[in-house]
Amino acid sequence: MGKLLLVDNLSKVFKLHLLGGREVVACRNISFGVNEGEALGIKGPSGAGKTTILKCLYRTYLPSSGTAVYASLKGEVDLLNAPEQSILELRRQEIGYVAQFLRVIPRVSALQIVAEELLLKGWDCNRALAEARRLFTHLRLPRELWDASPYTFSGGEQQRVNVARAAAKQPRLLLLDEPTASLDLESKERVRELMLWLKNAGTALVVVSHDQEILQQVADRIIFLDYPAQKQGEEACSHVRDAYR
Amino acid sequence: MAQPEKEGNAVSKEQGPVLQVRGLGKFYGEACPHCINSTGPAWESNICPACGTIVACAEISFALMAGSVLGVVGESGSGKSTLVQCLYFDLAPSTGEAFLGSYVGGKKNIFAASAQEKRLMRNKLMGMVYQNPQQGLNLDFSAGGNIAEKLLMAGCFHVGRIRARAGALLEKTEVPLKRLDHLPRFFSGGMQQRVQIAKALANNPGLVFLDEVTTGLDVSVQAKVLDLIRSLQRELALTIIAVSHDLGVIRLLTDYTLVMKNGRIVEQGLTDQILSDPQHPYTQLLVSSLL
Amino acid sequence: MAQRTRYKRGYNFAFLDESSKKELRRAMLKAVAIPGYQVPFASRELPLAQGWGTGGLQLTMALIGPEDILKVIDQGSDDVVNAVNIRKLLVQTTGVATTEDTQRATLIQTRHRIPEEPLCSWQILVFQVPYPEPLRLVEPSEAKTREMHAEADYSRLWVHLYEDIVRWGEITIGAQYPVMVNGRYLMDPSPIPRWDIPRLHMADHLNLFGAGREKRIYAVPPYTKVEPLEFEDYPFRVEDFRGKSCAACGSTSTFLDELLEETTGKRTYTCSDTSYCAKKRAARD
Numbered sequence: 001m002g003k004l005l006l007v008d009n010l011s012k013v014f015k016l017h018l019l020g021g022r023e024v025v026a027c028r029n030i031s032f033g034v035n036e037g038e039a040l041g042i043k044g045p046s047g048a049g050k051t052t053i054l055k056c057l058y059r060t061y062l063p064s065s066g067t068a069v070y071a072s073l074k075g076e077v078d079l080l081n082a083p084e085q086s087i088l089e090l091r092r093q094e095i096g097y098v099a100q101f102l103r104v105i106p107r108v109s110a111l112q113i114v115a116e117e118l119l120l121k122g123w124d125c126n127r128a129l130a131e132a133r134r135l136f137t138h139l140r141l142p143r144e145l146w147d148a149s150p151y152t153f154s155g156g157e158q159q160r161v162n163v164a165r166a167a168a169k170q171p172r173l174l175l176l177d178e179p180t181a182s183l184d185l186e187s188k189e190r191v192r193e194l195m196l197w198l199k200n201a202g203t204a205l206v207v208v209s210h211d212q213e214i215l216q217q218v219a220d221r222i223i224f225l226d227y228p229a230q231k232q233g234e235e236a237c238s239h240v241r242d243a244y245r
Numbered sequence: 246m247a248q249p250e251k252e253g254n255a256v257s258k259e260q261g262p263v264l265q266v267r268g269l270g271k272f273y274g275e276a277c278p279h280c281i282n283s284t285g286p287a288w289e290s291n292i293c294p295a296c297g298t299i300v301a302c303a304e305i306s307f308a309l310m311a312g313s314v315l316g317v318v319g320e321s322g323s324g325k326s327t328l329v330q331c332l333y334f335d336l337a338p339s340t341g342e343a344f345l346g347s348y349v350g351g352k353k354n355i356f357a358a359s360a361q362e363k364r365l366m367r368n369k370l371m372g373m374v375y376q377n378p379q380q381g382l383n384l385d386f387s388a389g390g391n392i393a394e395k396l397l398m399a400g401c402f403h404v405g406r407i408r409a410r411a412g413a414l415l416e417k418t419e420v421p422l423k424r425l426d427h428l429p430r431f432f433s434g435g436m437q438q439r440v441q442i443a444k445a446l447a448n449n450p451g452l453v454f455l456d457e458v459t460t461g462l463d464v465s466v467q468a469k470v471l472d473l474i475r476s477l478q479r480e481l482a483l484t485i486i487a488v489s490h491d492l493g494v495i496r497l498l499t500d501y502t503l504v505m506k507n508g509r510i511v512e513q514g515l516t517d518q519i520l521s522d523p524q525h526p527y528t529q530l531l532v533s534s535l536l
Numbered sequence: 537m538a539q540r541t542r543y544k545r546g547y548n549f550a551f552l553d554e555s556s557k558k559e560l561r562r563a564m565l566k567a568v569a570i571p572g573y574q575v576p577f578a579s580r581e582l583p584l585a586q587g588w589g590t591g592g593l594q595l596t597m598a599l600i601g602p603e604d605i606l607k608v609i610d611q612g613s614d615d616v617v618n619a620v621n622i623r624k625l626l627v628q629t630t631g632v633a634t635t636e637d638t639q640r641a642t643l644i645q646t647r648h649r650i651p652e653e654p655l656c657s658w659q660i661l662v663f664q665v666p667y668p669e670p671l672r673l674v675e676p677s678e679a680k681t682r683e684m685h686a687e688a689d690y691s692r693l694w695v696h697l698y699e700d701i702v703r704w705g706e707i708t709i710g711a712q713y714p715v716m717v718n719g720r721y722l723m724d725p726s727p728i729p730r731w732d733i734p735r736l737h738m739a740d741h742l743n744l745f746g747a748g749r750e751k752r753i754y755a756v757p758p759y760t761k762v763e764p765l766e767f768e769d770y771p772f773r774v775e776d777f778r779g780k781s782c783a784a785c786g787s788t789s790t791f792l793d794e795l796l797e798e799t800t801g802k803r804t805y806t807c808s809d810t811s812y813c814a815k816k817r818a819a820r821d
Binding site for chain 2: 014015016017055059060088116119120
Binding site: 389391394 | 698
């Protein structure tokens with residue numbers, strides 16, 4: 001398996017102009033790699049910058065320095081510095097992001113939310129809807145919910161839609177931010193299943209989580225983040241992995 | 246799970262940008278050498294202290310790719326409407342160039358075109374939805390007549406075909422077909438906007454401008470109009486420039502955003518990045534003011 | 537100039553002074569050079585109220601020479617008061633010969649009709665025009681309509697025709713039907729019936745249009761394309777006189793006027809072109 005993503009010295013510093021230009025370091029000199037089809041877990045205390053790393057890779061945050069070379073189907077792209085157009089293109093075709101909470105337009109049905117991702121990828125409408133239905137069936141999302149807005153769903157059901165949305169287009173790289181936080185056991189199990197399924201289908205996962213159990217079950221390798229002032233060490237994380245698997 | 250088929254991707258078919266703008270500016274006044282250097286966000290003003298010229302917008306440059314939605318956000322007087330009105334030839338820009346991929350292969354500055362060519366571009370290659378329906382619609386013509394105007398200018402002189410197309414467009418924009426021959430003067434604000442959208446889409450334009458389309462509508466109607474625009478954008482892979490002072494609208498519709506202040510672009514980037522990690526002090530203020 | 541005594545003393549030949557005529561001729565030349573384009577001119581005061589044909593009259597005055605043979609008609613008739621007065625004024629100030637015979641006249645001034653008999657290349661037809669601007673119907677501003685002409689932007693009038701069809705099932709414009717001249721300028725052909733429109737197309741003779749009150753001159757030179765606005769599925773139609781004929785001469789191929797007998801309520805039809813009708817009757821008798 002080849003390298004899919006190589007993050008080198010990623011740092012993110014926020015400059016808060018409203019607070020007189022105060023600078024806040026969110027993460028510093030982060031380096032790690034992800035192989036094709038591999039699941040990487042990232043753990044660490046709150047405020048260590050786990051989410052920041054994912055958002056920088058997805059370019060929801062503008063990274064301050066570093067590189068992240070991603071081997072896209074069309075060649076290597078530095079996710080941290082590539083022009084916005086290529087990022088948009090990669091988001092449509094190859095890279096998915098699952099935020100901690102589902103955030104959607106309240107008037108759009110769950111089915112459409114998932115189908116829309118496929119439309120963006122270039123599928124026609126009927127095929128996209130059929131695929132969305134198939135996913136929901138698999139996730140055992142109650143049929144009567146399909147045409148309703150996920151805002152009316154329970155937290156667990158919402159999160160299933162959230163993961164299903166990213167999973168639908170079968171990205172080559174999926175970034176997940178606390179996918180199982182505060183889920184009941186049943187929902188957690190469904191989400192875990194889906195992540196494993198994606199992995200088996202060849203999607204590389206980067207999972208940020210506090211949940212030791214889910215990381216153990218899904219991740220091939222886990223890295224540990226400490227506060228950004230301190231050093232990040234991958235060796236240590238390898239030990240973590242060795243200790244549990 | 247999705248089949249790992251090779252899908253024909255709707256995007257990236259066209260090589261060049263749909264629209265490229267370079268150094269666009271619009272001045273009201275005689276303009277002097279100090280105009281550019283002594284106006285803008287750093288001066289908190291767009292009035293030149295030396296000659297009193299109003300610099301409505303200046304040094305605007307950006308590119309727009311097919312199928313993408315560009316947002317232009319900023320407060321009143323930031324120059325965002327001036328920008329789209331220049332591009333739609335409602336206003337003549339004072340400086341700058343723009344290239345339209347569908348006009349002479351993007352090789353000729355559209356501002357240098359003749360009035361007739363500009364009219365042709367407006368009618369065939371572009372669509373515009375104004376904040377005020379009175380600007381975009383002739384309220385003395387029926388809804389169908391308004392759509393017909395665009396089709397006629399594009400050379401369709403067949404009443405049957407015009408009506409079929411107008412009917413299909415109204416259906417798409419969720420206007421009851423029985424209102425085809427009614428005057429939009431007697432329509433609700435939301436329905437007038439739908440007719441405007443139908444008119445803007447009449448000739449399958451490669452580029453659609455939305456100038457504050459939901460401002461002035463009730464919140465519930467706003468939501469419906471935005472949903473409509475979103476679904477049309479997805480379905481027809483429209484390339485859109487959407488101007489709004491409302492970050493909510495920008496978040497909902499666009500994937501790339503220009504932030505304007507005092508006639509200048511202070512920041513541009515992916516919309517989610519602008520909203521989650523704004524760089525410029527003004528954008529940070531704007532985002533922090535979001536309800 | 538040789539036959540000075542043939543017209544009223546104290547007036548210049550054809551009433552207008554020579555420099556006014558020159559200006560009119562220049563405007564006419566420009567109009568001929570740009571078919572269908574409305575050329576502005578300084579309309580002169582005449583011993584005839586504006587709205588009574590002063591535009592056409594000024595063109596005639598600038599064109600007429602002592603050798604011309606003049607015919608003046610109003611709605612096809614030589615004997616209506618407007619035609620009679622204009623003819624009298626012209627004869628008094630020029631002394632030219634007049635005729636009712638279309639085929640003999642060198643210069644014909646008309647209000648709202650084209651004579652039935654085809655005109656030849658040596659004849660000139662001068663129209664009296666009340667409203668020269670075909671776009672006035674949809675745009676009140678003169679500045680705007682001039683811009684619309686400049687950019688050949690005729691969409692608003694097209695929409696007007698579309699709405700007409702939607703509302704009434706057909707285009708309801710009777711007389712004064714808008715035409716495209718030489719594929720470029722939209723033109724008001726003056727209130728001639730639709731019947732006469734095809735007879736402007738590729739005609740052998742020169743058509744000149746004068747609007748005195750509105751101060752505009754325009755022209756359709758010989759052999760120029762004149763096309764009425766029409767939709768592919770709603771083609772232009774002329775007035776339908778099928779099954780009707782002239783009560784006087786029996787013609788079935790002319791534009792007919794409808795007459796209603798007040799006592800009996802009976803409808804009869806006669807040729808609108810009275811001199812043509814008389815000619816036909818004379819030939820028949």
